[in-house]
Amino acid sequence: MKTIYPKDLSVPELQAILQGAVAPRPIAFASTIDKEGNVNLSPFSFFNLFSANPPILVFSPSRRVRDNTTKHTLDNVHEVPEVVIHIVGFELVEQMSLASTEYPKGVNEFEKAGLTGLASDLVSPPRVKEAPVAFECKVNEVKSLGDGGGAGNLVICEVIKIHLSEWILDSKGVIDPYKLDPVARLGGNWYSKITPDSLFQIPKPLTTLGIGVDQIPEEIRNSPVLTGNNLGRLGNVEQLPSKEEVLLFAQTEEIQEMKKRFYLDPESWLDHLHRWAKEELEEGNVELAWKILLQKL
Numbered sequence: 001m002k003t004i005y006p007k008d009l010s011v012p013e014l015q016a017i018l019q020g021a022v023a024p025r026p027i028a029f030a031s032t033i034d035k036e037g038n039v040n041l042s043p044f045s046f047f048n049l050f051s052a053n054p055p056i057l058v059f060s061p062s063r064r065v066r067d068n069t070t071k072h073t074l075d076n077v078h079e080v081p082e083v084v085i086h087i088v089g090f091e092l093v094e095q096m097s098l099a100s101t102e103y104p105k106g107v108n109e110f111e112k113a114g115l116t117g118l119a120s121d122l123v124s125p126p127r128v129k130e131a132p133v134a135f136e137c138k139v140n141e142v143k144s145l146g147d148g149g150g151a152g153n154l155v156i157c158e159v160i161k162i163h164l165s166e167w168i169l170d171s172k173g174v175i176d177p178y179k180l181d182p183v184a185r186l187g188g189n190w191y192s193k194i195t196p197d198s199l200f201q202i203p204k205p206l207t208t209l210g211i212g213v214d215q216i217p218e219e220i221r222n223s224p225v226l227t228g229n230n231l232g233r234l235g236n237v238e239q240l241p242s243k244e245e246v247l248l249f250a251q252t253e254e255i256q257e258m259k260k261r262f263y264l265d266p267e268s269w270l271d272h273l274h275r276w277a278k279e280e281l282e283e284g285n286v287e288l289a290w291k292i293l294l295q296k297l
Helices: 011-021 072-079 090-099 228-234 243-250 253-262 266-282 286-293
Strands: 028-033 039-044 047-052 055-059 082-087 133-144 153-164 183-185 191-193
Touching (some): 039 090, 055 133, 090 183, 228 286, 243 286, 253 266
Antiparallel strands (some): 028 082, 082 133, 133 153
């Protein structure tokens, strides 16, 4: 493994590593206004949700690496501490990218990017009509992280009103990730988006107490077939199937046929069991996977 000390790299080199590794990152498409009424619209991928009570979003307009100047967004929130943060769907990604162009102060990126500005209800900056989600925010604090090129500035925003396009909601009124179709930032010119095979669910161990990987039998834990993800899913159960359930499963036709096939080849027996269990785990059938893995030749 290559070891790197940040101090040994130039800022552009370090930035490339950080942005390439810490990915994908959500994008804050931020609308701000200065004290003279000039509107600015710009995307920032140093962004995330940090609190629900109070509702806090934080994004960071960094100082420019090349000349250590500040961006109009940062200047604006110091003058007028309000912002509208939009979530960008794939259908807006090219217009969002265009809005990141470093136009001179006073140029309206809404117009340059061909986007429609709507008056906000509680803050001065307008919001993007085409964006599927818009958060009207007051800026609670701007925290500088340094004074050199590349230094971030945490803009701590409290959400005071939310606008959701109804077409991104499912029948229960919950945001459907496929309909939202958010884009995310990686390193360089790379972005990512949702595709039909890119979403998956993992049950959260909030109300359960998983047995943990350390309690998985050693021959399963050290399997050359099962991955760390597979073991993590196995360790998320509260208890193993009972001996009665395992014995009952042993009477199934498929297990009986396997025993006949591999009765003189225990190594192949284990390999086959583990591959079968792996398939079931990746389909979400954890209980069945455990019954498979606990079979004896």
